[in-house]
Amino acid sequence: MPTGTILVADDDAAIRTVLNQALSRAGYTVRLTSNASTLWRWVSSGDGDLVITDVVMPDENIFDVLPRMKKMRPELPVLVMSAQNTFMTAIKASEKGAYEYLPKPFDLKELTSIVQRALEEPKKRPAVDLDDAGEGMPLVGRSPAMQEIYRVLARLMQTDLTVMINGESGTGKELVARALHDYGKRRNGPFVAINMAAIPRDLIEAELFGHEKGAFTGAQNRSSGRFEQADGGTLFLDEIGDMPMEAQTRLLRVLQQGEYTTVGGRTPIKTDVRIIAATNKDLRHLINQGLFREDLYFRLNVVPIRLPPLRERVEDIPDLVRHFFTLVEKEGLPAKQIDQGALNLLRRYRWPGNVRELENLVRRLAALYPQDVISENLLEQELSQPSVSPMEEESQETVNLGGSVERYLSGYFDTFGDALPPPGLYHRILREVEYPLISAALAATRGNQIKAAELLGVNRNTLRKKIRDLDIQVMRSTR
Template sequence: MPSGTILVADDDAAIRTVLNQALSRAGYTVRLTSNAATLWRWVSSGDGDLVITDVVMPDENIFDVLPRMKKLRPDLPVIVMSAQNTFMTAIRASEKGAYEYLPKPFDLKELIGIVGRALEEPKMVRKVEGEDLSEGMPLVGRSPAMQDIYRVLARLMQTDLTVMINGESGTGKELVARALHDYGKRRNGPFVAINMAAIPRDLIEAELFGHEKGAFTGAQNRSSGRFEQADGGTLFLDEIGDMPMEAQTRLLRVLQQGEYTTVGGRTPIKTDVRIVAATNKDLRNLINQGLFREDLYFRLNVVPIRLPPLRERVEDIGDLVRHFFTMAEKEGLPPKQLDQSALNQLRRYRWPGNVRELENLVRRLAALYPQDVISEGLLEQELNQPTVSPLEEDGSETINLSGSVERYLNGYFENYGDALPPPGLYHRILREVEYPLISAALAATRGNQIKAAELLGVNRNTLRKKIRDLEIQVMRSSR
């Protein structure tokens, strides 16, 4: 039968009652309080075997009390609850030394299970970080799916475990990788990202591991690779499923032995990097096809994280829209918001491009429309607006942008008199055009970058740079 005294602190009487009943039925002795001062008095007196507490209390924020608790009683497990279900809340709970973080509303069975594990585990002194974290929000969303991700990330911050992020294009895989780095123990080291799909296959090994002078045609000087550049920090291997077999073998050696050789080199080089990999492909399927090493998969897939597509977390769309509008406003654009009918319309949309598609839409709304409140009718135009007009008499195609820009400028002057729009209109429009244009060209050529560059009428190297800068996912050609 479980035993122990649980200290519960929450200013909500209903939550105190529910927790008292559930914990008492499970066999624990329960003491209840509605303020942080009483909780601190109990803890400082040596009472209780475990604490369950809300973050925002009437007299003090628990994150200000938690470091004192951990310093006085480092073996006391503290479970933190909060209705402020953000990524930063989960991270702060972990940084301040909490045993576990639970978003409200929580599952009582899950809570009882966590209490049991916390009391049964060997007593361990947990490091408490005194550093205050930035208010910046690298990840946005309060859905249950995102709460699960926040909790996993919080547990991983002070480890060097290899992480595999799986998710559709546009779900934010690099954001998760950056969060692991920026809020982890390697935050003072470099974060280096490489997209396997954006680099010619015959150059990937040189990009990763560097090369010696004369190693291959065109190698006129020694060049450092991404492993060398990321030493002491984090290396993000995006679209790992596009890595050729030869490079996979080299990468496996690094993961097994912690060292590598440059292309054309013979001397082993020690490396100290944390690996975070990502893919939008089914690596198991690639293994069955003989395109991906199974032993490398197990080395990379130590901690798997699945990012849900936006259609599986539509309850986050409101938070995301507000976040992207705020970002646009900081860039000098006028403040905007959606009316309820427009927000409902966004929640019904399927979002094939996921969060990236939503961000592009919001930026376009902020840049091209003078209205302060975006209506459902205006959104309807954007979500269904064709990109290309019918063929001209000479057979060429014309992109229908001039009408949109003209409507935007005319509407802006009607609302704001002779005042000019915020500077940077050219680059804002260019950004909105380039991503769908290049994506469409790559889709039409099935990922063949040579043919896509020819279709677009740009240099192949220019196209590669655009793909990298815009983080466009490239499907490999099957032709």
């Protein structure tokens, strides 16, 4: 029979009653309070074996109290609950020393299971202050699927475990990788990303591990690789399923031995990086086809995270739309709102391009239309294009871009009346043009970057940099 005293703090009487009944039935002694000051008095006097508390209390935010609790009683497990179900809430709970974070509404069976585990195996977590960055949260959404991701990320922040992120294109895999880095123990080190699909297969090893002078034709000087650049920080291997077998073998050796040699080099180099990999492919299927090493898969898939497509989390669309409108307003575009009919239309849309497609749509709406409120009728015009694949869709956007720019220019200055608009118009137009233009060129050349660079009339290295910066997915050539 479980034993122990549970201290419960929540200003909602109904929640206190439910928790009291559930925990008492489980065999625990329960003490209830509606404020943080009483909870602090109990903890400071040595009462209680575990704390369950809400974040926002009438007299104080629990995140201001939690560091004092952990300093006085570092062994005391604290379960934090919150209806403010954001990524930052989960991260703050972990960084401030909470044993676990539970979004409201919570599952009573899960809560009692966590209580039992916490009392049987109390854990100490380092308490690291986290700056209040709520306005700049990297991940947005309050759906159950996103809540589970927040909880997993919070548990991983103070570890160096290798993570494999799986999700369709546009779901935010690099955002998750950056969050793991920016709020983790390696936050003061570099974050280096490399997209396997955007680099010629014969250059991937040199990009990853660097090369010595004369290692191959054109290697006129020694060059550092991404492992060297990421030393002490995080290396994000995006689209790992596109890595050729030869590079897979070398990567496996690095993960096993913690060292590598440059291309053309002989001296082993020690490496200290955290690896985060991502893919939109089924690696198990690639293994069965002989295209991906099974032993490498197990080395990378230590902690798997699946990012849901937007169609599986449509309840997050209003928050995402507001978030993107806020971002574009900070970039100098006019403030916009969206009516309920338009939101309902967004929820019904299939979103083949996921969150990235939604962000691009919001940017177009903010840039091209003078209306302060985006209506359902206006949105229907933007979403009325025939159903096409994502790559074809990007190409179609480019075809229609000239008319879009004309609409933008004709309506943009009218929005500000006699006043001058904020500076940066050139770069805003350029940003709207580059993504669909480069995507269309890659689509027309079946992903052949050399031909795409020729088509665009730019240097190949310039194109590769643009592909990385804009996070453009490159279709593999079949020619």
